[in-house]
Amino acid sequence: MKMRNSSRSRKRNEKKVSHVLKFVMPGDRIGYAEEFLAGEGVYEEGGELFAAVAGYAVLSNKTVSVKPVKELPQILRGDVVLGRVVDVRNSMALVEITRKKGLDRDLMHTGIAALHVSNVQNGYLKDINSAIGYMDIIKARVIDEEKLTLSTKEPEMGVLKSICSVCRHELVRDGNVLRCPNCGNVEKRKISKSYGKGEW
Numbered sequence: 663m664k665m666r667n668s669s670r671s672r673k674r675n676e677k678k679v680s681h682v683l684k685f686v687m688p689g690d691r692i693g694y695a696e697e698f699l700a701g702e703g704v705y706e707e708g709g710e711l712f713a714a715v716a717g718y719a720v721l722s723n724k725t726v727s728v729k730p731v732k733e734l735p736q737i738l739r740g741d742v743v744l745g746r747v748v749d750v751r752n753s754m755a756l757v758e759i760t761r762k763k764g765l766d767r768d769l770m771h772t773g774i775a776a777l778h779v780s781n782v783q784n785g786y787l788k789d790i791n792s793a794i795g796y797m798d799i800i801k802a803r804v805i806d807e808e809k810l811t812l813s814t815k816e817p818e819m820g821v822l823k824s825i826c827s828v829c830r831h832e833l834v835r836d837g838n839v840l841r842c843p844n845c846g847n848v849e850k851r852k853i854s855k856s857y858g859k860g861e862w
Protein backbone atom coordinates (compact mmCIF):
# COMPACT_ATOMS: atom_id res chain seq x y z
CA MET A 663 0.00 0.00 0.00
CA LYS A 664 1.26 3.45 -0.86
CA MET A 665 1.18 6.30 1.56
CA ARG A 666 -0.04 9.62 0.42
CA ASN A 667 0.98 12.92 1.79
CA SER A 668 -2.46 13.85 3.00
CA SER A 669 -1.85 17.58 2.91
CA ARG A 670 -5.01 19.45 2.19
CA SER A 671 -4.66 22.94 3.54
CA ARG A 672 -1.36 22.62 5.32
CA LYS A 673 0.67 24.25 2.59
CA ARG A 674 1.00 27.56 4.43
CA ASN A 675 3.32 26.55 7.23
CA GLU A 676 5.37 24.07 5.31
CA LYS A 677 8.49 24.48 7.46
CA LYS A 678 8.02 21.48 9.68
CA VAL A 679 4.75 19.87 8.95
CA SER A 680 4.08 16.46 10.32
CA HIS A 681 1.26 14.39 8.99
CA VAL A 682 -0.27 11.67 11.04
CA LEU A 683 -0.88 8.89 8.57
CA LYS A 684 -2.57 6.15 10.51
CA PHE A 685 -2.51 3.95 13.55
CA VAL A 686 -0.19 1.00 13.11
CA MET A 687 0.70 -2.18 14.93
CA PRO A 688 4.18 -3.68 15.05
CA GLY A 689 4.87 -5.42 11.77
CA ASP A 690 2.43 -3.33 9.75
CA ARG A 691 3.92 -2.20 6.46
CA ILE A 692 3.92 1.56 6.21
CA GLY A 693 5.71 2.20 2.95
CA TYR A 694 8.71 1.56 0.77
CA ALA A 695 12.32 2.46 1.41
CA GLU A 696 12.51 4.21 -1.94
CA GLU A 697 9.74 6.59 -0.90
CA PHE A 698 10.61 7.37 2.71
CA LEU A 699 13.42 7.31 5.21
CA ALA A 700 13.00 5.10 8.25
CA GLY A 701 12.79 7.15 11.44
CA GLU A 702 12.18 6.22 15.07
CA GLY A 703 10.03 3.16 15.54
CA VAL A 704 10.41 2.02 11.95
CA TYR A 705 12.56 -0.73 10.48
CA GLU A 706 13.42 -1.69 6.95
CA GLU A 707 13.31 -5.17 5.55
CA GLY A 708 13.60 -6.11 1.91
CA GLY A 709 13.07 -2.55 0.72
CA GLU A 710 9.90 -2.14 2.73
CA LEU A 711 9.30 -0.15 5.90
CA PHE A 712 7.51 -1.67 8.86
CA ALA A 713 6.33 -0.36 12.19
CA ALA A 714 8.46 -1.63 15.06
CA VAL A 715 6.06 -0.39 17.70
CA ALA A 716 2.35 0.27 18.09
CA GLY A 717 1.43 3.88 17.55
CA TYR A 718 0.79 6.61 15.04
CA ALA A 719 2.78 6.65 11.83
CA VAL A 720 3.94 10.19 11.27
CA LEU A 721 5.44 11.60 8.10
CA SER A 722 7.76 14.55 8.52
CA ASN A 723 9.60 15.72 5.41
CA LYS A 724 10.64 12.41 3.86
CA THR A 725 11.01 10.56 7.11
CA VAL A 726 8.34 8.26 8.42
CA SER A 727 8.39 7.40 12.09
CA VAL A 728 6.02 5.82 14.56
CA LYS A 729 5.10 7.72 17.69
CA PRO A 730 4.44 4.99 20.22
CA VAL A 731 1.33 4.75 22.30
CA LYS A 732 1.41 2.65 25.35
CA GLU A 733 -1.24 0.00 25.12
CA LEU A 734 -0.48 -1.79 28.33
CA PRO A 735 -0.55 0.63 31.25
CA GLN A 736 0.20 -2.18 33.66
CA ILE A 737 3.48 -3.05 31.99
CA LEU A 738 6.64 -1.37 33.18
CA ARG A 739 10.28 -1.62 32.23
CA GLY A 740 11.87 -4.57 34.01
CA ASP A 741 8.64 -6.56 34.23
CA VAL A 742 8.70 -10.22 33.32
CA VAL A 743 5.94 -11.18 30.91
CA LEU A 744 4.51 -14.24 29.23
CA GLY A 745 3.39 -14.18 25.64
CA ARG A 746 2.75 -16.04 22.43
CA VAL A 747 4.77 -15.47 19.28
CA VAL A 748 2.33 -14.33 16.60
CA ASP A 749 4.77 -13.49 13.82
CA VAL A 750 8.44 -14.07 13.05
CA ARG A 751 10.37 -12.04 10.51
CA ASN A 752 14.05 -11.91 9.67
CA SER A 753 14.97 -9.42 12.32
CA MET A 754 12.18 -9.54 14.86
CA ALA A 755 9.43 -11.55 16.43
CA LEU A 756 6.09 -10.12 17.47
CA VAL A 757 4.75 -11.35 20.78
CA GLU A 758 1.24 -11.06 22.12
CA ILE A 759 1.63 -10.42 25.83
CA THR A 760 -0.98 -12.09 28.00
CA ARG A 761 0.46 -12.32 31.51
CA LYS A 762 2.71 -10.39 33.79
CA LYS A 763 4.74 -12.05 36.52
CA GLY A 764 3.37 -11.26 39.94
CA LEU A 765 -0.14 -10.67 38.66
CA ASP A 766 -2.45 -13.64 39.26
CA ARG A 767 -4.88 -12.91 36.49
CA ASP A 768 -4.54 -12.29 32.79
CA LEU A 769 -3.85 -8.73 31.74
CA MET A 770 -6.94 -6.65 31.07
CA HIS A 771 -5.54 -5.58 27.74
CA THR A 772 -3.21 -7.63 25.66
CA GLY A 773 -0.70 -5.97 23.42
CA ILE A 774 1.85 -6.79 20.79
CA ALA A 775 5.44 -6.44 21.87
CA ALA A 776 8.54 -6.70 19.73
CA LEU A 777 11.54 -8.94 20.29
CA HIS A 778 14.40 -7.82 18.07
CA VAL A 779 17.03 -10.31 16.94
CA SER A 780 19.71 -8.43 18.88
CA ASN A 781 17.84 -8.97 22.16
CA VAL A 782 17.19 -12.70 21.89
CA GLN A 783 20.43 -14.06 23.29
CA ASN A 784 23.90 -13.05 24.36
CA GLY A 785 26.18 -13.14 21.36
CA TYR A 786 25.43 -12.71 17.70
CA LEU A 787 22.31 -14.27 16.24
CA LYS A 788 22.02 -14.05 12.49
CA ASP A 789 18.46 -15.18 11.97
CA ILE A 790 15.79 -14.98 14.64
CA ASN A 791 14.11 -18.04 13.08
CA SER A 792 16.83 -20.22 14.57
CA ALA A 793 15.86 -19.13 18.08
CA ILE A 794 12.19 -18.18 18.13
CA GLY A 795 9.34 -20.01 16.41
CA TYR A 796 5.82 -19.12 15.38
CA MET A 797 3.32 -19.89 18.17
CA ASP A 798 6.04 -20.41 20.78
CA ILE A 799 5.19 -19.41 24.32
CA ILE A 800 7.96 -17.24 25.64
CA LYS A 801 9.00 -15.60 28.87
CA ALA A 802 10.68 -12.25 28.43
CA ARG A 803 11.76 -9.10 30.21
CA VAL A 804 10.39 -5.73 29.17
CA ILE A 805 13.30 -3.47 28.28
CA ASP A 806 11.30 -0.50 27.00
CA GLU A 807 7.80 0.09 28.30
CA GLU A 808 6.92 2.80 25.81
CA LYS A 809 7.91 0.86 22.73
CA LEU A 810 7.02 -2.47 24.32
CA THR A 811 10.28 -4.15 23.43
CA LEU A 812 11.45 -7.37 25.01
CA SER A 813 14.63 -9.25 25.82
CA THR A 814 15.17 -12.97 26.32
CA LYS A 815 18.91 -12.79 27.02
CA GLU A 816 18.75 -14.03 30.60
CA PRO A 817 19.00 -17.82 31.10
CA GLU A 818 15.54 -17.88 32.63
CA MET A 819 14.05 -16.09 29.60
CA GLY A 820 13.19 -17.59 26.25
CA VAL A 821 10.94 -20.30 24.91
CA LEU A 822 8.83 -22.15 27.49
CA LYS A 823 6.69 -24.21 25.16
CA SER A 824 6.91 -24.97 21.48
CA ILE A 825 5.25 -27.16 18.90
CA CYS A 826 6.80 -29.12 16.05
CA SER A 827 6.71 -27.17 12.80
CA VAL A 828 6.23 -30.44 10.91
CA CYS A 829 3.53 -32.33 12.85
CA ARG A 830 2.38 -29.86 15.55
CA HIS A 831 3.23 -32.21 18.40
CA GLU A 832 4.65 -30.55 21.49
CA LEU A 833 8.45 -30.47 21.46
CA VAL A 834 10.52 -31.76 24.37
CA ARG A 835 13.88 -30.48 25.49
CA ASP A 836 16.93 -32.52 24.52
CA GLY A 837 20.03 -30.71 25.74
CA ASN A 838 20.39 -27.51 23.77
CA VAL A 839 17.74 -28.34 21.20
CA LEU A 840 14.08 -29.28 21.11
CA ARG A 841 13.02 -32.64 19.74
CA CYS A 842 9.68 -33.90 18.52
CA PRO A 843 8.81 -37.20 20.22
CA ASN A 844 6.33 -37.92 17.45
CA CYS A 845 8.29 -37.40 14.23
CA GLY A 846 11.87 -36.91 15.41
CA ASN A 847 12.18 -33.39 14.03
CA VAL A 848 14.83 -31.31 15.80
CA GLU A 849 14.45 -27.55 16.19
CA LYS A 850 16.69 -24.84 17.56
CA ARG A 851 15.42 -22.30 20.06
CA LYS A 852 16.57 -19.85 22.70
CA ILE A 853 15.29 -22.17 25.43
CA SER A 854 14.28 -20.93 28.87
CA LYS A 855 15.59 -22.82 31.89
CA SER A 856 11.94 -23.46 32.75
CA TYR A 857 11.13 -25.08 29.39
CA GLY A 858 8.44 -27.75 29.68
CA LYS A 859 8.19 -27.44 33.46
CA GLY A 860 4.74 -25.92 33.39
CA GLU A 861 5.86 -22.95 35.44
CA TRP A 862 7.24 -19.54 34.73
Ligand SMILES: [Zn+2]
Nearest residue numbers: 826829842845
Ligand atom coordinates in the same frame (compact mmCIF):
# COMPACT_ATOMS: atom_id res chain seq x y z
ZN1 LIG B 1 6.91 -33.57 14.79
